[in-house]
Amino acid sequence: MITPPPFISLLSIYTLFFKIGAFSFGGGLTGWVYREVVVARHWMEEEDFLSGLALSQIVPGANIANLCIFVGNRLRGTMGAAAALIGLLSAPFFIVIGLLSIYETIAAIGWIRAALDGTAAAAVGLLVLMAWRSGRKTGGRWSSIAVMAATFIAVGVMRWPLVWVVLVLAPISVALAWPRKDENAGG
Known part of the structure; x- marks a missing residue:
């Protein structure tokens, strides 16, 4: 049974997530949130946190933002979710504005x-090298070369949105590659 969390002030939620957002670079945020919320502050039970972690990974959006919203919502409802998310994002926002000014x-x-x-x-140069190596890996298959060329033309030349190009070309690419037997496929 999940015990209700103790009363946590919105300022406490904001401050914790502000600190996490301000002093974190790259990965590891989930572990930091776990340590602070479950281990150090005992704001949540481990089972509840892990349920929120699983949920945050399957819903659309950034996992850490979803997790902060979940934790804030568990602690103080909608206002807690807002405090957690604003806390997480406010320090990086001002850092980026400052860097832009510089x-x-x-x-x-x-x-x-x-x-x-x-x-x-x-x-x-690195992007061109990666494209060249990817092209060599296709082994000269016309279907793979055609899909890569179509992607380049649609996005690079015609400036069409990448999302729509991928949504159209990905199924075509899979369909063209489906009947092919690859020696690395284990079949």
Whole structure:
């Protein structure tokens, strides 16, 4: 049986998720939320948290945002969910705004502009290399080459939205590859 959580203030919920959002980079947020909510503060039972974790991974959206909404909702309802989500997102929001301000200030400096242009060129080079290697892996199959070319033309040249292009071309690609026996497929 799930015991109701103790009364937690909205400020406490906001502060916890603000700290998690401000000091986290990359993965591991789920573990941090678990440690803070279940182990350190005893705001939730482990079973309830794990149910929320499973739910947050199957509903659309970012898993950590979904988990924060779940935890906040369990603790204080809709206002708790809002406090948790706003807390998680407010620090990164202001950090990005601050970085944008810094970027606009230093972007006019010649060597910084050159460094950013070089970084962009390297990123494009890596993308071309990945496309080249992916193309070689197709083994020259006309169907794979046709789907890759259609994707490039639709997104890169015609500027169609990637989501719609993938929704149309993915089933076509699967259908074209379906009858093929691949030696790596185990069949």
